[in-house]
Amino acid sequence: MNEPARERPIAEELLAQQRWPADSDYADYRRRLDQALETASLTPSRLRLFAWPSRRVHMALALVVAACVLLAVFLLQLSPDKEQPQDSAELVVLPWDAGAPPVSEAAADVVALATVGKALPHGQDNVIGLNIGRLLKGRFALPQNDTPNEIPTFCCRNAAEPAPLPDFCREGAKVVVFLKGSQAVGWKLLEIRELPGESEGRLVQELEKHIQEQRKKMGLAW
Amino acid sequence: MTTQEMATLDQEQTWVRAAQQGDAAAFRCLVDCYDRRVLYFVLRFLPDHHHALDVMQEVWLALFRRLPLLRAPGAFRVWLYQIAHDQVVSLLRRQRRQEKLQESLAGHCADDVEDNHEVVFDRAELIHKALDFLSPEHREVLVLRFLEGLSLEEIAEALRCRLGTVKSRLHYAKRILRQEVERLSHE
Numbered sequence A: 001m002n003e004p005a006r007e008r009p010i011a012e013e014l015l016a017q018q019r020w021p022a023d024s025d026y027a028d029y030r031r032r033l034d035q036a037l038e039t040a041s042l043t044p045s046r047l048r049l050f051a052w053p054s055r056r057v058h059m060a061l062a063l064v065v066a067a068c069v070l071l072a073v074f075l076l077q078l079s080p081d082k083e084q085p086q087d088s089a090e091l092v093v094l095p096w097d098a099g100a101p102p103v104s105e106a107a108a109d110v111v112a113l114a115t116v117g118k119a120l121p122h123g124q125d126n127v128i129g130l131n132i133g134r135l136l137k138g139r140f141a142l143p144q145n146d147t148p149n150e151i152p153t154f155c156c157r158n159a160a161e162p163a164p165l166p167d168f169c170r171e172g173a174k175v176v177v178f179l180k181g182s183q184a185v186g187w188k189l190l191e192i193r194e195l196p197g198e199s200e201g202r203l204v205q206e207l208e209k210h211i212q213e214q215r216k217k218m219g220l221a222w
Numbered sequence B: 001m002t003t004q005e006m007a008t009l010d011q012e013q014t015w016v017r018a019a020q021q022g023d024a025a026a027f028r029c030l031v032d033c034y035d036r037r038v039l040y041f042v043l044r045f046l047p048d049h050h051h052a053l054d055v056m057q058e059v060w061l062a063l064f065r066r067l068p069l070l071r072a073p074g075a076f077r078v079w080l081y082q083i084a085h086d087q088v089v090s091l092l093r094r095q096r097r098q099e100k101l102q103e104s105l106a107g108h109c110a111d112d113v114e115d116n117h118e119v120v121f122d123r124a125e126l127i128h129k130a131l132d133f134l135s136p137e138h139r140e141v142l143v144l145r146f147l148e149g150l151s152l153e154e155i156a157e158a159l160r161c162r163l164g165t166v167k168s169r170l171h172y173a174k175r176i177l178r179q180e181v182e183r184l185s186h187e
Helices: A009-017 A023-042 A046-050 A052-078 A197-218 B009-020 B024-043 B049-069 B073-096 B100-105 B124-131 B136-148 B152-159 B163-186
Strands: A091-094 A110-122 A125-137 A153-157 A174-182 A186-194
Touching (some): A091 A186, B024 B136
Antiparallel strands (some): A174 A186
């Protein structure tokens, strides 16, 4: 640390240039300060409980807390991890292009209602589960497949780069997903739309109406 | 106002330890020792004397309350200016209702800027006047440097910013101050 300021004349010269408060103002300030300090010294400071002499106590407490955390982590490692997907090999991570423009129902092979699931670790990434509900358009099973319309376990990569999922993609949120692809070639998420609770019924009806109109127009059976 | 007697570092640390134990007289010695210089620092940002004295009271009270937390008595001076800096910033924020100062306090860093220790400003009157023409962040590094002779590391700690930022500010502050001193000397 440096020596006190009196060894630096510039400091004293600067102080000498200052137009100080009037003596009466300064005296009044010191009087108020003395009173405030007196009041503060009469009030036991809670900070004194954390003062230097009691550091050992705090260190001991910190060690106990750290030990508890380590124990909890160890126990969690031992217990089956319910947050992990049951079979991560079957988890279908949907590629997602945040910059893509909104799509129409016609561009999607599958349009479905879904519920946003839990955030899960998946390899190096974090993903958010997508629990597919009612299908509005398309099917998941291959046409030649005799098995029922088995729905893959979808999820979306959620990372800052290139862009995170929209804010409404929180656990439990209802959404509409527009998927492109098939079981054979893989799936891509074209768009994910929020389905606010208050207007859910109306939005679904509109979607169904559009899909029905396209179906008639194209003469296709979805 | 009278000039207060400067304390040696040993005296200062003795007072700090005593004040930490609740010795009010020792704390008053610290107030006497530093009050004038801290007030000079505060007045650089709050020219209104009443505001400045109000802030001074808050500074000393905050310091008194937190003093038991100070582990190294040798760091008292840096800590004192840190609290003064925080109180000034807090008041300016309240007054201006914007965060310009804080943004500028978190300004850019230029670690490679060399600090010129050889610069000697021997015209105190002009320096004192010129300080008013500097930006707050330049003003405060210069005041801490000239008034307290704090090291760059100590200034960084007091102002809660990075060492490189302090080096950069000091470099540019000296340059601008020199220009202002020149200008004022020709007026």
